[in-house]
Amino acid sequence: MVTTANPDPAPAAPSAMRAEAERHLRALAGESARLREDQWSAVHALAAERRRALVVQRTGWGKSAVYFVATLLRRAQGAGPTVIISPLLALMRNQIAAAERAGIRARTINSANPEDWEQTYAAIGAGEVDVLLVSPERLNNPDFRDRVLPELAAGAGLVVVDEAHCVSDWGHDFRPDYRRIRTLLQELPAGIPVLATTATANERVTRDVAEQLEVGDGAETLVLRGALERESLHLAVVDLPDTPARLSWLAQHLAELPGSGIVYTLTVAAATETAAFLTERGYDARAYSGQTDPEDRRRAEDDLLANRTKVLVATSALGMGFDKPDLGFVIHLGAPQSPISYYQQVGRAGRGVRRAEVILLPGREDRQIWAYFAGLSFPAEDTVRRTLAALADAGGPMSLPRLEAQVDLSRSRLEQMLKVLDVDGAVRRVRGGWTATGAPWSYDDQRYKAVAAAREAEQRAMLDYIATDHCRMEFLRRQLDDPEAAPCGRCDNCTGHRWSAAVDAEYREAATEHLDRPGTPVAPRRQWPTGMAALGVDVSGRIRAEQQAAEGRALGRLTDIGWGTALRALLAPDAADSPVSDQVFAGVVGVLAGWQWEQRPVGVVALPSLTRPRMITDLAARLAQVGRLEPVGSLEYARPEGAGARRHNSAQRLASLWSAFTVPAPVAERLRHLDGPVLLVDDTTDTGWTLTVAARLLRESGAPAVLPLALASRS
Template identity: 65%
Template structure:
């Protein structure tokens, strides 16, 4: 080892002092931590640190921040994807004597004071979300000054920058522009725990932009000595849920139960609560204050588990998390590794169990359907933009993309310079834009490869940690000696008959509330539909019911088999007895204020006999008159993704003249359909039935697509 200059010795000694305030008196810098800090502080380089969860990546940027601020540098800007992550980072900064602030959607009343403190030099660290970088006011008023005066830029969870990463976020694309516009000599640090070679290369190339210098890449072993990996194949959702309930008490400490969908998280949490466990659900639909409470309960060991979607992942820091159980497999080993990495950071042993399900592939296929749109739709989107701002809702009337996909596309076009978000909506920039079809094809192929790798992980007889490390291009072939394949010790798949029966009863319990649409989409006049604003009270549907959601872990599989999909059309067969029995249970448990007095069916082009049979049997079972049918007219509209396009497609698509005069009806009418997706077919049908004289309409469907 070469000689060390006095300056380097002093810098490292000061770095160790800052670390001790952050992590305790006995803490010492790892060599790679020091290498990164020195590169950032002494050499003002750009670095990518890929290290396992709990390794100490945040220590690198907080120590570097303290040293740079002592040298007179401006504040560090940390781009961080989650509020939970920001809260943990601010707490860590305070421990190190660093003044850290954030601007996010939850504290907009504090923004002006924060900006003033930054300009006065009173802030050491500013944490922002990637979405904030594209807020017009922040981007135009704050960001230029911040970029010019920043002491360091940190990109946390940097795999989100790359569309090869398992959690690509289009708002992160804005960072490419920010990085290029940074003044020369501003150090940049990117950190992540989950990146394979392809992601590392992609992120490094983006960090290299405009520098002519190669990014320093520091990668460490992904081994986690505490993790005990296992897979328990079980044949049915009920058996998996019963297994979880029977084994939860055997899991050490408090932990996380991951599910693939929001509905599954809510259903599983409800079942475990009924079985006497202290658990809470946690998802993207959980209110921000409830998320905070749930996180605090888990951190304080006041719950046995949070039953969560991937919304609980990056940034959640509980070193003594005792277990992670997955009810359903994530779509890639990389995503799986990222989630299980939450467990056992400060423990000798943590249990990691995967309970794969048959329905996992259907869920993967659904999320894959939200991928980047094909070129014709992208060109169409660019074509409707001009120098006059258009709101996202107005764009929806011209482009058939769901709100989620449209917003993602607009963010990418913005980051690439072809569109721009301004006050009032989106405008075109006139910049030429290239659709990289080959890259999108390769990304889609990579996703399919990852899904197969996840299936291979489930079936493997080699060391599970070696398998996961290889997926992240960690070449270490050393078996962990701890997983079920290394030890030959497997979790028992036995569950009690009573436990399985209870789980089956919960999953087969039908009945989902279906709230009605209350507002017409914006801009419908442009599509030839003369409606706007609130739906008139005399044309509204009431709150309806469905057996279940197609995404349910209980009824979902059965309903998907019966109803089919665009890719797999179902046979036009009578509704089976088990499904009719579920309809009866839904009706019996409805709790309506006034009992329905009749039934009207919505016709179908694809399964007319099934829909006719369903409406007729509901009428017979309820001893109600079948008042009529709303048959479809005209050509079948193609699939429509967003509300405006769907409403335009179904408007005029039902033969309302076939309805009888309902002005003499003296109670609610059941309006029967098979699937409710966007809800506009039911809304239009309910409007027609109300206009025909029915005083109230109660929607009843077999399934909700969502």
């Protein structure tokens, strides 16, 4: 489809090429723009020497100018289009807009525009595309990888790997899909230059990426690394006692901050709650996360870029590549688990203004959230071996749902593991799922442990950043091994100027009221998992209506910044089994009061528990008393070990629960005489299958309807 370009003519003399490069830069960035020396070194290496280069430079330095200028020079030499591997749709949109301003014809292939793919392929074949941006995930799409990528790579004039720290599993934001780039580089024809760029790579990550760039080429990678100072950023930390204080402080001071900006949170729930509170306080605030509808994300980005909104409250989904030169502030409601990640996120601010405020509001719960994400590391060897064996025995491709029935990993972790194994050559993604290749594979336990240790060191460094009384910018630059790190003279520690930690009583009261609002929906399961027959459970397809639970409620999510704090303490593994506090009980009663059910419940049933039997039975009894509901009793475990160890995906969890419960005869008798729904009370819900299995038993025993009620939702 894409024809290989003719051999390039002899490159122009450096002086003539530089003049042409400067002309292209002015078209991109304005008449006063001039190439920095390292920019020119990179452009010359790519366009004249056709080398592989790694550029590690601060945000706003002009890394995109390097590859756009090099693209124009290479196209003038008769080379094919530049292929840019770019991680985020926001980054793609910004890059395409920048390219078009300079007359560069740019297209993108990503999950959001499948209707444009065939037209894009045709335009590439006709020579009408100068730059093609693709997501790293696209590199391992079977159709793209096998049908498009080989010809595209063979005809490319330049390959660019943006946010290249994602290539390295030592990097703070390693992404398995980026490992596919190593295979792409290995298969590139000789003479196609490659550029990798990042703003956040320490020496270890820089070495790792540089070595990976040499795969298939052999020549030493040119590394251009610069100072990481950001003269517009004014860093500060404000230590506040609790979540209501942090929300109050944010609402109280947001109007004082220049222009528009970003508030980063650690979880989706925190982003949603914070944006809702700021909106109640009169701000135009939007929540932004990976769960936000793509069209809503695009509108939110556009409104922030145009200063039509004061603030986006975002997870790390709004990160790499979002380019707003006049962004006036970045605030973190909770600390990221890496100073390097923190440096990257605050680098969104102050690119085109003289002063931008960067404020960290650390939370007491930050370390618990870090611990959760740490649990998503590469699985243990026996889990990996079981996966390979299951694929080898399948006799054909296995989909993720089918594989879940044999491997106890969540869907996301299973997919991440398969992507790593794919790059290692042990498995391959094909139409219909995944297959084992049969190639030998070894578990690199030493490397995985070292990566985990590096993550722990980053977390300790983040705590040190919060506590330091020395220059904060110097601290961050040293974490990135910047040899020119020095006191900035601008941060709160350098100047002695600190934001007040005082919180207005009216703001605190409003924040407390907002956070104390109880209740979050618990969606009922409607479909049985795929592949249950292989686990000895004979169910499939849709759950029959007469067996289903109704929509339930939980007091809060464990990740919430409101009720989540109290619930995490209440349900901690080492917490005592005791009745819930009056505050928590009042919250549960508030959930019931605000529940818009079709029919009011008439009875209460408790689930059994090996760890918190007193808490659950007491809660059910108190709810029966205060709500004048019949105390129906409790389900019982069918075996001493209860439901067994916690499972991590739907198929495995359902199999462990399927025969775990029984309905005692007295409970069944009471259920048959009820003329309305029963509340089904539990402490936590995660996958939802405990409530689903219990509801099925209760419905089959005569309950007209089942309304699940949990203290906490883990999702």
